[in-house]
Amino acid sequence: MxxxxxxxxxxxxxxxxxxxxxxxxxxxxxxxxxxxxxxxxxxxxxxxxxxxxxxFPLPPVTFGGRLRPGPLLVFLVRFVGELVSASLHVARIAVQPGYRPRGAIIAVRLRVRTDLNLALTAEAVSLVPGTLIVEVDRDAGVLYVHVLDVHGPQDLTDSRERILAVERRIVRAVGSTAELRQVATDPVERGSGP
Structure with a gap:
């Protein structure tokens, strides 16, 4: 059919x-x-x-949003800042004698579960040193992310919030109005817990 x-x-x-x-x-x-x-x-x-x-037909990736230059600029500036900061952190770990960083894998459920949002968020997270996408559960909208240099539960919470902030900035830059409402009304974003 x-x-x-x-x-x-x-x-x-x-x-x-x-x-x-x-x-x-x-x-x-x-x-x-x-x-x-x-x-x-x-x-x-x-x-x-x-x-x-x-x-090898690809599934249709629809773009229901619109490009917003201001939020796109904010995303790019913040991304470059995170890139530089994470690069310096990983470089410090690499040259610190005798230090063995601990890593962890966390599951982060994205609020907007479109293929485009999953792909953009996964790519942006993977490009930052110290984080790596291990697996993507497309149906549930979950990214499994390996994070480097974990000292305790607060580092895991901070990493999860950073990833959700990346998603929020991406949706603000290219998302639809409905997607913007989704990331704006999520309780995780207001700090009520992971």
């Missing part, structure tokens, strides 16, 4: 647009991998990209 048979014409058009964008990106990557742009590489890229999209 065709999953698009019950879709509205607007949804089908959006799906085709997304497929064409994916095709374009795959053709561009193909051409860059060959190192030169030629008609042969272009045709070959279209054929390979078409086969990839046909035989």
């Amino acid at each position: 065709n999953p698009e048979s019950g879709a509205s014409p607007r949804e089908r058009a959006a799906r085709w647009r997304d497929q064409l964008i994916a095709l374009g990106w795959l053709v561009l990557v193909w051409s860059l991998l060959w190192g030169k742009f030629s008609w042969g590489n272009l045709v070959g890229g279209v054929l390979v990209a078409g086969a990839v999209l046909l035989f």
